Amino acid sequence: MKSTRFSLLVNDRKREFVAESDATLLTVLRDSLGITSPKRGCNQGVCGSCTVLVNDRPQRACLTLAATCQDKRVTTIEGFAGDSLMTALQDQFQRCGAVQCGFCTSGVLISAYKLLCESPEPTVKEVKANLSGNICRCTGYQKILDGVLKAAEERRSERESERD
Amino acid sequence: MEQGYLLGGVGQSVPKLENQEKVRGEAEYIADMVLPNMVHAAVLGSPHPHARIVSYDLSEAKAAPGVVAILTGDDIGEGRMGAFIKDEHAIAKNRVRYVGEPVAAVAAETERQAQAAVALIKVEYEVLPSVLSPAEGLAEGAPLLHPEVEDYITVFDSGSKGNLVSRTEFSEGDPDQAFSKAEIIVEGTYTTQAQAHVSIEPCGALADMDGNGKIRLWSANQSVFRVQANVCESLELPMSRVRSMTPRIGAGFGNKMEPHIQPITVALAMKCRRPVKLILSREEDFEIVRARHPFQIYMKTGAMKDGTLVARVCEVLSDCGAYADDSPGVLGYSLLMARGPYNIANVRCEGKLVYTNKIRFGAFRGFGNPQVTFAGEQQIDEIAKRTGIDPIEVRRRNILSEGDPWFLGQEVRSSGLESCINAVEEASEWKKNSGSVGSGGGCRKALGMAITAHISGLLSTGAIVRLLEDGCVVLNTGAVDIGQGSDTVLAQICAETLKMPLDQITVASPDTDGSPYNWGTTASRVTYTTGRAVNDAAEKVANKIKQHAAEIFDCNVEKVELREGGQVGIVGSTEALPFAAISGRAHWAVGGPIIGEASVCYERATADPKRAVVLGLPFPRIGVMSFGALVVEVEIDEITGHVRVSRAWSALDVGRAINPTLVEVQIEGALVQGLGYALFEEMVWDSGRLSNPTLMDYKVPTIVEMPDVIESIIVESPEPDGPFGAKGAGEIGINAVAAAIANAINQATGARHYHLPMTSERVLNGLLSSEPHR
Numbered sequence: 001m002k003s004t005r006f007s008l009l010v011n012d013r014k015r016e017f018v019a020e021s022d023a024t025l026l027t028v029l030r031d032s033l034g035i036t037s038p039k040r041g042c043n044q045g046v047c048g049s050c051t052v053l054v055n056d057r058p059q060r061a062c063l064t065l066a067a068t069c070q071d072k073r074v075t076t077i078e079g080f081a082g083d084s085l086m087t088a089l090q091d092q093f094q095r096c097g098a099v100q101c102g103f104c105t106s107g108v109l110i111s112a113y114k115l116l117c118e119s120p121e122p123t124v125k126e127v128k129a130n131l132s133g134n135i136c137r138c139t140g141y142q143k144i145l146d147g148v149l150k151a152a153e154e155r156r157s158e159r160e161s162e163r164d
Numbered sequence: 165m166e167q168g169y170l171l172g173g174v175g176q177s178v179p180k181l182e183n184q185e186k187v188r189g190e191a192e193y194i195a196d197m198v199l200p201n202m203v204h205a206a207v208l209g210s211p212h213p214h215a216r217i218v219s220y221d222l223s224e225a226k227a228a229p230g231v232v233a234i235l236t237g238d239d240i241g242e243g244r245m246g247a248f249i250k251d252e253h254a255i256a257k258n259r260v261r262y263v264g265e266p267v268a269a270v271a272a273e274t275e276r277q278a279q280a281a282v283a284l285i286k287v288e289y290e291v292l293p294s295v296l297s298p299a300e301g302l303a304e305g306a307p308l309l310h311p312e313v314e315d316y317i318t319v320f321d322s323g324s325k326g327n328l329v330s331r332t333e334f335s336e337g338d339p340d341q342a343f344s345k346a347e348i349i350v351e352g353t354y355t356t357q358a359q360a361h362v363s364i365e366p367c368g369a370l371a372d373m374d375g376n377g378k379i380r381l382w383s384a385n386q387s388v389f390r391v392q393a394n395v396c397e398s399l400e401l402p403m404s405r406v407r408s409m410t411p412r413i414g415a416g417f418g419n420k421m422e423p424h425i426q427p428i429t430v431a432l433a434m435k436c437r438r439p440v441k442l443i444l445s446r447e448e449d450f451e452i453v454r455a456r457h458p459f460q461i462y463m464k465t466g467a468m469k470d471g472t473l474v475a476r477v478c479e480v481l482s483d484c485g486a487y488a489d490d491s492p493g494v495l496g497y498s499l500l501m502a503r504g505p506y507n508i509a510n511v512r513c514e515g516k517l518v519y520t521n522k523i524r525f526g527a528f529r530g531f532g533n534p535q536v537t538f539a540g541e542q543q544i545d546e547i548a549k550r551t552g553i554d555p556i557e558v559r560r561r562n563i564l565s566e567g568d569p570w571f572l573g574q575e576v577r578s579s580g581l582e583s584c585i586n587a588v589e590e591a592s593e594w595k596k597n598s599g600s601v602g603s604g605g606g607c608r609k610a611l612g613m614a615i616t617a618h619i620s621g622l623l624s625t626g627a628i629v630r631l632l633e634d635g636c637v638v639l640n641t642g643a644v645d646i647g648q649g650s651d652t653v654l655a656q657i658c659a660e661t662l663k664m665p666l667d668q669i670t671v672a673s674p675d676t677d678g679s680p681y682n683w684g685t686t687a688s689r690v691t692y693t694t695g696r697a698v699n700d701a702a703e704k705v706a707n708k709i710k711q712h713a714a715e716i717f718d719c720n721v722e723k724v725e726l727r728e729g730g731q732v733g734i735v736g737s738t739e740a741l742p743f744a745a746i747s748g749r750a751h752w753a754v755g756g757p758i759i760g761e762a763s764v765c766y767e768r769a770t771a772d773p774k775r776a777v778v779l780g781l782p783f784p785r786i787g788v789m790s791f792g793a794l795v796v797e798v799e800i801d802e803i804t805g806h807v808r809v810s811r812a813w814s815a816l817d818v819g820r821a822i823n824p825t826l827v828e829v830q831i832e833g834a835l836v837q838g839l840g841y842a843l844f845e846e847m848v849w850d851s852g853r854l855s856n857p858t859l860m861d862y863k864v865p866t867i868v869e870m871p872d873v874i875e876s877i878i879v880e881s882p883e884p885d886g887p888f889g890a891k892g893a894g895e896i897g898i899n900a901v902a903a904a905i906a907n908a909i910n911q912a913t914g915a916r917h918y919h920l921p922m923t924s925e926r927v928l929n930g931l932l933s934s935e936p937h938r
Contacts (some may be wrong), residue, residue, distance in 0.1 A: 001276075012938050022274075037189025039414070042446040045858035049364055077189035090187040094179040097825040100833070101647025103193065103364040103414030105361035115700030133868045135859070138415050138647055139829055139865040140836035142874050151199045 006159055010035065011079030011157065025069055026050045026061035037077045037106040041135070048134035048164050051107035058114050060070035077106040086113055088151040100138030108134045112148045118158075121152055165574070170667020172659050174888045177825035180652045182412070182645075183663045191412040192369040194384045202370075203232050205432055205442035206287050207280035207425065208268040209451065210260035213521035213852030215289035217258055217267065224284040225270060232278030233436035234285070245397040247422055248388070248782060249324065249488035250317040251310055253522075254398035254427030257387045260289070261309050261486035262522050263853045264451035266425065271432045271440050276659070294852055298460070298481045299519035301327035309486060309519040320782045322492055328483045328519040330492040332780035334572055334771075336832035337510030340464075342475035346466030350546040354463065354539040356902075356920045358483075358847035359456035359840075361528055362864050367415020367453055368443035369429035373734045379430055380408045384413055386644055387684030388674045393432050394423035396915065408676045416646040417837070418527030418756060421686045422489050424453045450857035454526035455847055457494055463502070465543040467511075471551050471558040473544075477480025477538060478502035481517035482525075489526040491517050493612040493926065496782035497619075500770065503571040505581055505617040511571060521852055527686060529834065533618060533899045534841065538920060541903035543908065554598065555907070556589050556727060559615055566881075570617075570789060573772025578891070580817030580881030581791035582897045585615060585658040587815040587877045590827055592795040599881060601651055601912050606802045608931075609810070612908025613795045614900035618636030620688040620892025621766040621787020626680025627697035629658060629705045631758040632752050635730055636664065637705075640672035642679030643694045648689040648894060649826040656822050657695050657887045661702035664743065666731035688892025692788065695887030697764040704760030712746045712753070743911040763831045789884050791817040794835075796871075798908040806929025807909060808869075812852040814895055815877035820889035824878055830893045830934070831876040838901025842863045844921050 004021040007014065010033060016034045026043075029035045029052070041047035050061040053075040079111045080086035090111055091100050099106075108131060113129040115122055122130070127148050136144060171429040172178050189624045220236050237257030247654045256267045268285050272278035295301040295309065306327055310316070313324045322330035343349060379401075385391045385408075392408040395401065415421065425442050433440040444452070459482050467476035480498060484491045499513035548555040557728040566579050589595070592611060602609035602834045616727070636740035639658050651671040659666045672679060682694060706726055713732040714721040718737070727733050733740030750758045771778045771788045797811040814831050844863055848855045856862045882889025906917045915930025 006440070010537035030196075034198075036192070039193070039365070040195060040443075041366070042859040044446065044858055044860055047364055049201045049445075052545040077187075081188075093187055094183040095178070097179075099180065099183045099186050099363065100649075100829060101413060102182075102191050103647075106189040109187065116299060124385050128867045128870075133866075135362075135364060135864060137364055137417070137834050137837065137864060140834070140874065141865075142830035142832045142876075143825075143829055145867065145870075 004067060007071055008070065009073045011075060017054055019066060021067060023066045024062055025064040025066045025074065028066040029061060035076050035078060039103050039106070048103050048111065051110045051134065053110060055127055073092040074129045077109060085116055085155065088154050089113060089147065092094065092151040092154065093147040096143045096147040096150060098139060104134055104136045108136065108144060116152055120157060165273050172656055174656055174660040175820050177823055178182045178652065178656065178666060180649045181655060182651065191414050193365055193372060193414050194382060197382060197411055199370065199372060199439035202439040202441055203273060203436060204275040205271045205279050205429065205440050206275065206282045207266040207428065207448065208257065208282045209264035211263065211835045212260060212291050213263050213290055214292040214294035215260050216292060217256065217260060218288040220268065221286035225281045226275065227280050227795060228281040228284055230273035231270060231713065232438065233271045233432055234271065235428060235432050235435060236267065238433065241400050243398045243400040244316065245394040245423060246488050247490050248492040249322055250397060251313065251331065252398070252487040254431055257599040263274045264523065264931040265486065266428060266452060269428050269432055271436050272834045273398060273570060277929045278462060282834040294521040296520055296849065296852055298520060301518040301520055309521065313454050314469050314548060323780055323853050327519040329488050329519055330495060330780060331413060332496045332499055333514040334776060334777045335512040336571065336776055337511045339475045339477050339510040342510035343466045344490055346474050346552045346910045347469045348467045348547055349463035349464060350543045352539065352918055354461045354918045356459045356535045358458050358525065359457070359845050359848055360450055360862055361417040361419035361526060363415035363417060363419055366449040367420060367445055369426045370439065370441045371430045371433040371436060372439035373433050377405060379433065381406060381408045381430055382411055382428060383426045384420050385410055385645055386681065386686055388644060388676050390422060390684050391426050391644065391680055392676045395427050399431055410644050410674050413644060413646040416685065417529045418686065419453055421527045421684055444924065446449050446859060447857045449501055450862065451523060451854055454489060454524050456528035457491065457525040457532065461536060463539040463543060465547060467547045467549055471547065471561050473506050473508045473562045475510040476503055476508050478513040482515060482517045484517045484519050485522045485524040487521065487524040489524040491525055493528065493782045494532040498536045498781065500571060501533045501617070502536040502540060504617060505564055507564045507568055507571035510563045515778040518755065529837065531895065532614065534838065534902060537614065537616050538902045538906065541900060542906050544837045544918065545907045555613060556585060556594060556713045569775065570768055572776040572778060574770055575768045576789050577880045578883045579789065579791055580879040581847065582790045583879045583881065584791055584793035584815035585818055586705060587879060588613065588793045588795045588813040590915045591813040591875050594795060608800045608802060609797065610908050611795055611797050612904045612906065613793065615793045615898035615901035616896060617789045617791045618688060618892065618899060619787035619789060619898035620692040620695065622687040622689050622783065623683040624763065624765040625682045625694045625697050626682055626761065626763045627694065627701040629760040631705055631743060631747040633747055635668070635747050637664065637669045638672055639669055639698065640679050641694050641698060642674045642682035642686045643690045644674050646685050648830065650685065653691050653822045654694060654698050655825065658702045659697045660888065661699050662706055662730065663726045663728045668730060680755035687787065687874055688790070688894040688896065689787065691893070692763060692886050692891045693766060695890055696885065699887040700762030700764065701760040701918050704762065705758055708758045709743065712750055713741060716741065716749070734776045787885065787922045788891050790819070790893065790896050792896045792900060796908050798905060798912060800909065800912050800927060800931065805924040805931060807843055807905070807922065807927055809871045809905060811873040812871045813875045813877065814897060815879055816893060817881045818893040819883040819886045820880050821878045822890050824890065827878055827893045828876040831897045832874050834897025835901060836865050836870055837872060838898040839869065842902035842920065842922055844923060846921050879921050
């Protein structure tokens with residue numbers, strides 16, 4: 001397989017490296033850049049454990065060719081450090097018991113983050129629709145649902161107190 | 165210090181200790197590990213369900229780019245591993261017994277090179293006739309998978325012969341006589357399917373060997389000690405040479421308890437003298453690790469018209485797959501649980517376990533209990549229907565109580581079963597809703613219920629509690645936290661015993677060189693069994709602290725007490741010393757640093773020979789009982805037969821909830837996993853080849869399938885010798901799910917379901933062919 005020079009903006013840092021031309025985004029993140037938070041659960045686009053943002057859109061890193069991400073912004077869970085919405089989600093996931101084995105957690109958090117960006121006060125139905133591509137075998141999803149709704153609620157209270 | 169120190173003790177829903185690294189994506193799992201100079205491995209799977217290996221041609225593979233070492237069955241000796249029957253080599257040797265079974269493995273500079281080289285290995289096979297079902301395996305003249313089975317080492321009286329791996333028979337009373345007097349008899353033959361664990365983390369391992377021949381091994385596992393034992397047995401190594409450790413584990417459900425590819429990884433590392441990493445693909449994880457046993461169950465239950473249960477017979481035929489693994493234990497356990505949590509005086513349960521040319525079946529949450537509960541709890545509903553008594557009332561009239569014997573004789577010392585039943589009856593408004601079938605809009609709605617019990621206990625475990633110089637504690641148990649939160653729960657038990665803050669306790673990562681023995685994270689046992697050892701070890705530390713304090717205070721040791729916040733003082737006085745002062749002193753005083761150690765092996769006998777006749781019992785001392793009751797509401801589409809579980813009320817008696825939120829997650833996770841088992845999950849074989857080894861083709865529940873309402877109800881009926889009364893919670897929540905759904909479907913459609921999964925097709929056929937409410 002031929003090699004390609006890649007240039008990606010990963011978590012706000014420009015990263016340049018050489019990898020096989022047909023490498024997926026998941027492979028280059030994990031193997032070339034050592035960013036291991038996106039997990040390889042199925043390598044088939046079903047489990048959602050490798051979910052990352054590409055130009056702010058959630059994507060399966062295992063189904064995305066790295067070559068299609070040239071010069072694009074790629075955000076993994078590490079790239080959210082200090083982000084108040086992600087922090088709220090992370091806190092509520094911990095409090096609610098949504099974190100079990102943790103293997104799906106990064107992907108779930110990123111899907112939930114994107115949902116709350118677009119729909120800050122989602123209904124249960126919306127949460128389910130937006131997390132339907134992230135499989136969790138541990139929790140039965142109740143605590144994940146609770147975590148997302150509580151984070152949304154916490155943010156709403158913050159917005160209201162800011163307005164007051 | 166004030167109330168803050170209490171944070172983290174028993175009964176508090178503190179977040180898990182390792183949560184931070186998990187929400188930040190920093191937790192390190194096996195696939196994330198890297199060692200300098202590491203090579204990558206890939207395995208070649210057998211294309212045949214049953215064949216003799218004639219020869220290998222490795223010439224092309226050896227010459228392929230990047231190849232460092234190749235392993236085949238010719239490289240290993242005669243060592244065999246197995247929890248109950250030692251029948252399995254590290255890698256196929258002379259014979260392959262299922263499609264996908266590893267026959268060769270390659271280590272190469274990159275993963276891709278390893279995969280490419282594997283495809284260049286040529287293996288000559290002599291194809292043998294295969295056995296694809298237990299019935300075929302027991303037939304006269306069936307091809308034998310393990311012709312030498314009677315020579316294998318076993319750890320119990322298995323009765324292995326031909327393709328019969330083991331047989332187990334239990335009885336109490338006189339069932340034949342009792343059936344002759346029974347006024348109502350229900351019987352049926354039920355079949356259950358193979359279910360895949362689908363831990364989201366696939367299995368993997370990383371091993372290296374130093375210049376002295378010492379091996380370090382990390383792997384996805386549920387017991388570093390079982391990994392060590394399996395590697396050492398199959399590769400004929402002394403345990404002192406293998407150090408087994410664990411990274412974070414991406415769940416297990418039983419899949420990671422016994423070996424997968426750890427022995428292959430170690431053998432490759434020994435061969436190439438470089439670190440070797442082998443991570444299975446999802447497909448390989450489906451094809452070569454293990455799955456839940458398909459059972460065929462004949463069951464018959466006898467009762468009187470007042471609902472009193474008088475007799476039960478259960479006959480199980482279990483598919484073992486190609487290797488025994490935990491299967492004899494699963495069979496024996498399912499028969500022990502087949503009576504259910506009822507007082508039935510006359511019971512006979514017997515089963516056979518048969519080798520077939522499929523992936524090994526093994527431990528999976530519930531351990532044979534979901535299968536027999538699917539049969540047994542449907543029969544209780546049938547009896548209720550025949551007597552005209554409410555199904556909950558029939559159960560209530562027959563359940564056992566504290567002081568009653570479990571099947572075979574072990575006394576039940578704690579039972580919150582009646583409280584569980586009452587709780588779900590009330591929460592679901594059963595009295596108002598149970599008899600009716602809601603319908604309208606092409607949808608039928610009904611409630612169903614089932615009850616269950618499950619053990620926690622089994623075998624050995626140790627704990628070491630060390631007081632550091634500054635008064636902090638290192639807790640070391642060797643118990644692998646697979647994500648369920650056992651590190652946190654054990655630390656909470658330690659914190660409570662020592663009355664110290666949770667954040668002053670650190671939990672050592674399991675390591676066979678440094679941790680006390682722990683059989684494993686299995687059998688719902690860590691909180692109960694390891695918790696007992698932690699409690700005992702912490703008590704010893706408390707006593708030593710008090711001894712030092714008495715010397716410092718110059719008073720009698722009986723006058724000294726632990727104070728909340730990690731302090732010790734004199735009774736009736738405000739004077740107190742922090743643990744730091746005590747430990748600092750101990751490090752320089754005669755007697756030395758303060759260390760508490762304890763060992764526990766579950767002690768009470770499963771069978772009382774005065775009550776029961778027992779043959780082939782795999783677990784002579786099994787454990788204490790947790791109890792549960794479940795009500796589900798289903799909605800059935802009359803056009804498609806699609807079943808949706810809309811609401812569920814699950815109550816579990818866990819003795820004492822050390823961390824209530826973590827207990828709730830067990831209830832909910834087990835419920836949804838059970839929902840998949842009941843309705844759609846199924847591994848399907850086509851002439852020995854697994855047809856659906858991908859998440860595209862093997863469906864597990866997503867958030868869309870979860871019920872609209874899950875009410876988790878914790879009941880606390882303390883176990884006398886449990887740590888603070890606690891008993892297990894990990895498995896029990898799955899047992900009753902398929903049965904409760906089946907009972908609800910019956911209520912809604914009139915049809916009885918004898919086969920799992922209850923797919924839309926089966927439910928629709930049942931609906932169309934039965935008179936509602938017959």
